[in-house]
Amino acid sequence: xxxxxxxxxxxxxxxxxxxxxxxxxxxxxxxxxxxxxxxxxxxxxxxxxxxxxxxxxxxxxxxxxxxxxxxxxxxxxxxxxxxxxxxxxxxxxxxxxxxxxxxxxxxxxxxxxxxxxxxxxxxxxxxxxxxxxxxxxxxxxxxxxxxxxxxxxxxxxxxxxxxxxxxxxxxxxxxxxxxxxxxxxxxxxxxxxx
Ligand SMILES: O=c1[nH]c(=O)c2ncn([C@@H]3O[C@H](COP(=O)(O)OP(=O)(O)OP(=O)(O)O)[C@@H](O)[C@H]3O)c2[nH]1
Ligand SMILES: [Mg+2]
Numbered sequence: 001x002x003x004x005x006x007x008x009x010x011x012x013x014x015x016x017x018x019x020x021x022x023x024x025x026x027x028x029x030x031x032x033x034x035x036x037x038x039x040x041x042x043x044x045x046x047x048x049x050x051x052x053x054x055x056x057x058x059x060x061x062x063x064x065x066x067x068x069x070x071x072x073x074x075x076x077x078x079x080x081x082x083x084x085x086x087x088x089x090x091x092x093x094x095x096x097x098x099x100x101x102x103x104x105x106x107x108x109x110x111x112x113x114x115x116x117x118x119x120x121x122x123x124x125x126x127x128x129x130x131x132x133x134x135x136x137x138x139x140x141x142x143x144x145x146x147x148x149x150x151x152x153x154x155x156x157x158x159x160x161x162x163x164x165x166x167x168x169x170x171x172x173x174x175x176x177x178x179x180x181x182x183x184x185x186x187x188x189x190x191x192x193x194x
Contacts, residue, residue: 004183005029006064006115009055011036014143015066019176022167026180033059039081044069044112045125047081052114052123061118064179066172069110070145072134074102080110087145092137095148105134109149109158111171113179126182128174132158 004027008019011034019030035058040050048067055063070083075098079086087095099105109130116123130151137147139159146158151169158166167173 005031007031007033007059007062008064009033009035009037009059010066018167018172021163022173022176023180028180028183035059037065039067044081044110048112048114048125049123052116056116056121056123057119063116065114066175067112068171069112070149071108071110072099073106073108074099074104083145092141092145092147095145096134096136099134107132107134107149109171111175113175115179115182124182126175126178128171128178130169130171130174
């Protein structure tokens with residue numbers, strides 16, 4: 001089968017690295033444009049659809065985007081898609097303090113990957129959700145909130161897991177495997193590099 005490529009619209013270099021780590025073994029080439037696409041307020045899905053549609057308009061062709069949310073169950077799903085603002089304000093070391101007044105520390109990490117064929121086309125979403133617990137930061141601090149998210153019953157934060165193990169179960173891994181299945185069934189919607 002000819003290799004396929006996607007154009008990932010993001011300025012987040014860690015996200016690009018994660019896409020590559022997950023998609024290269026699946027035979028997908030990841031190209032990138034670092035465009036800052038405006039993010040509206042709304043549900044996770046509304047934000048992802050608007051971001052994907054806007055990215056396709058800016059690029060004028062097929063695009064892939066991801067919008068990642070961290071949802072605290074005690075807070076009705078917040079910060080959710082607004083986690084970036086909380087992370088920037090508090091830093092990963094203080095994020096767990098948001099739940100100091102709650103006994104329920106459970107949370108979900110949600111990756112919502114969007115594909116849009118081009119301007120005027122309806123985006124398609126592929127979502128991965130995993131359950132975990134918000135804890136004081138542990139592990140590699142270089143990226144996002146993953147030091148604060150202990151996955152399932154593993155006793156490990158995402159930042160304490162080896163990358164290959166993390167990509168097998170992560171919110172993004174789940175979402176991207178759904179994208180890969182869809183790309184493999186939709187040969188006419190992706191760009192062949194040959
Ligand atoms: O520990 C993490 N593990 C992840 O898997 C992950 N994915 C995203 N993030 C962070 O969560 C916020 C989401 O915002 P986000 O999805 O809008 O990304 P972003 O604004 O950085 O880039 P863009 O793709 O929108 O251009 C941003 O602070 C990201 O740095 C992650 N942190
Ligand atoms: Mg963003």
